[in-house]
Amino acid sequence: MYSKADRDLEYVSIDDERGATLAPVDQLPGFVWNGALAFYRENLDASTRLFIGYLPKGTYHIAYDMTAAITGSFTSGVATLQSQYAPELTAHSAGTTLTVE
Secondary structure, eight states, rough: OOOOOOOOOSEEEEEOOTTTTTSSOOOEEEEETTTTTEEEEEOOOOEEEEEEEESSEEEEEOOEEEEEEEOOEEEOEEEEEEEEOTTEEEEOOOOOOEEOO
């Protein structure tokens, strides 16, 4: 997932809805370092939530490993980024179709 911030933001959350066959490799919640960005990650049944305390202006690529349980064609949900201090600052990705062979 790519994220581009046009200004410095504090207390941002990202809710990444996964496809039905996908499960994160790292199941336990905890702090994660992704390059220069640090955030707290928690996994729910259908999504992964990331909580970022400080997001400086710039473009970021946030990724985590997942495994596929079964083969088939699945629809993945959107990833939604929202400022917790200013909820009107929100963005979302496009959904996509995922084929597992």
